[in-house]
Every structure is written in structure tokens, then in C-alpha cells.
Amino acid sequence: MEVSTEEKIIQAAEKIFVRDGFDGARMQDIANEAEINKALLHYYFRSKEKLFEHILQRKMKDFIPRIQAVLRKEMSVMDKLEGIVDGYLRMLSQNPRLPIFLLYSTYRNPAIMQHMPHEIFRDLIAFIDDAIQKKQLKKLDPSQFLLSLLGMCFFPFVAWPVASHMLEKSESEYVAFLKGRKVEIMKVIRELAYETDSS
Amino acid sequence: MEVSTEEKIIQAAEKIFVRDGFDGARMQDIANEAEINKALLHYYFRSKEKLFEHILQRKMKDFIPRIQAVLRKEMSVMDKLEGIVDGYLRMLSQNPRLPIFLLYSTYRNPAIMQHMPHEIFRDLIAFIDDAIQKKQLKKLDPSQFLLSLLGMCFFPFVAWPVASHMLEKSESEYVAFLKGRKVEIMKVIRELAYETDSS
């Protein structure tokens, strides 16, 4: 299982950039992590900016979507919503630091969003809109509802250090707390449906 | 209206640190912003770390609380919840970049949370718990509900550049969108109450 130098660089850069951010990351640290000479970083990716942008695009692209699959399945509205929530929570549990990294990076340099496809949310909003039209969800603004949904999923991860401290939970307690997150989010969402869809 | 040098430094440091983060901020930029010599920064605050910590503590402390006031007032549960949501949304509208700065800073250095009082959420959770006991709110985990509430308020601000882009809204459209946020959050929260408390 030989790994190409380029791949080693990408792996290392992902780790260091996500951990330290663009300003905090050191090219030497990335080189060390990849176990290569620093000059190689510039050989494969011209500059720190270029390398960062590459990593950011990559991370951003496989972060947002992956829900489309759930939408296409033959399921009730509530099951689809549960699928979306579950999908996000799983991804977040595996990459707890990723969302704050992505969000902060776009704050520091909003221009990078320009290169991102901006239709990703359309399906999601169309699905919500459709559910409302069919009176399966109460009358809400679809975009607003989507942000509420995402906020409930993402916020406990984005605010990890603050939230765990304020809730007076240890690291492991907070992890356990997050495990119960799906059920609690779904309790809220079920209240927004016309029929209670109990299993 | 003479402003002390120390105050000028604090003002400038707040602006630069919130804009650029700890790693991105330059001491020279802060000095320029304060219109003073760079050495003065070290005269008043020993190091960049010290100055940063001072700013961070300050910002953090007047960010989280301010809700206690609402809790003490003689109001219905729903009105209190609306007061909390309204309080946060107002603050966020005036300081849209502050939450991502605070959250990211704690991620980069979780140790800074140790110096924060960690009882702030207690009143909030006690209030929610009480409302549930009195059957005014549906049966939910109070901590989980609090994070959902905060997530709905904070997330659209924390995720500003991503969200506005994904929702295909211009800057001004997104600002307008955020103005409608309170109503939408309250629609969700009202569904979590036993009696509909229409005015």
C-alpha cells in the first residue's frame, strides 16, 4: 500500500490546517507530518495559499452534500429528515473539528465560497417546501427551517469547548451527551409535523 | 472626551483580534489602529498572549449572560423564551463576527475556558427544567433543548458566509433573512409548548 507523495502531503496538510487554521499552520509542521522535505510542498503545490485552498475545497465538497442520497430514497418525510439529521451527526462525530475550521476559514476569506457550487441546498429546500405544501410539515419558511435544522445539528460541535464547559460536563460526558442528540432533535422536529409519526 | 491609552489599546485590540484571530492579528496593526507606538502595547500588556487573553475574557463575559435579567421578570414561560431569543439575536445582529471568533478561539486554546465562570447556564437550565415540570414545555432534556435553542439563534451568524452563499442570497438579502429569524425560531418553540400561547 504505497502512498504517493502528493497524497501524503494532502493527508498531512488536512490534519495540520484543520488543527491550526491557515494562520496558525506552519509549512514545516506539514512537511514533518508528511515526513518529507519542506521544499516538496512548494514543488507540488506552489504556495501555502494554494495548498490551503486545495485542502479547503476538498473538505468543503465532501462535507455539505451526501444528503442527496437520502432524499432520493422512498421514505416518509419524517424518515428522510431523520436520515439527514443522522447523516450529519455521524459525520460530525467523526470530524468534530471540521465544521468550525470550515466556517472560520470562510469568515477569514469569504472569497473562497465563490468557487463552491451553490446549488447544493436547492434539493434540500425543495424537499422541505414540498413537505409543507403537502401539509406534512407545519407552515414554516423552508430556508429558515433548514438553518434551524442545521443549527441544531452543528452547533453542539461548533461550540464544543464552550458548551461542554458551560454544561459542566467532562469530555467523555459531553461525548455521551452528543450521542443522545439525534433523539432530542427528532423530538423537536416531530412536533413540527401534522401527524405524529410514532414507531 | 479624552480616552486613556489603555482604553485605546483595548478598543483597537478588540477590533483587530476579532477580525483576524490570534494568529492572524499583528501587534503592529493593533498599534496602528490605536494610533500609538507598538512598544506601548507591551508596556500596558506584557505580551500578545496576555493582551489577547484580556480581550477574550472581556468579550466572553459580556456575551454569554445578560439573559438572567429576562429570567427574573414576571412573565409567562413563552414570553421569557422569546425574551432570551430576542436578546441573543439583537446582540448577534450588532456583533455578527463575535461568536465565530469566540468559538474558534476556544477551539484553538480550550484552556481559556477554565477562567470562565461555569454557572452561567445553570439558571437557564433550571428555568427550562421548571417549565417542563410544570407541564408548560413538552418533555425534553433541558440541556439538549438549550443547545437547540442556542443553535437556532447562533448558527445563522456563525455560518454567515457559507449560509448566505448556499441560500444564494446577497449580503443585504441575508440581512433581511436574519431579521425574520426571531419569528421562525418562535414558531418552532411554540410547537414545543402544551398550550398555544397566542397573543
Added chain:
DNA sequence: AAATAGTTTAACCAAATGGTTAATGCAAAC
């Protein structure tokens, strides 16, 4: 007015950092 003590500045410094370069290694092509 001279001494004192706090404040402010210009000039300076050492370390760190992104980036370059010239030489070397190395495998495939000839």
C-alpha cells in the same frame, strides 16, 4: 528649577517563516 516617576518613542534584535536554489538521487528511455 531641579528632581522624580510615569509615559511614549525610535531604533534595534533574534527568531521564525514562507519560499528559493543548486546539487543529488533515481528510474526509465535510448
Added chain:
DNA sequence: GTTTGCATTAACCATTTGGTTAAACTATTT
């Protein structure tokens, strides 16, 4: 086996950056 061209490295460079220092300024005290 030697040439060719990419991959890799050690050494180096210019700039930036947080931080220091010694001198100058300012106002109050004596």
C-alpha cells in the same frame, strides 16, 4: 551504460514579527 527528466534534499535568503532597550518627553512634587 549513458542520457534524460522528474523527484528529493540541504542549505540558504529575505521578510516579517513579537519583543526589548535606552533615550526623550511630560507633568507633578519638592
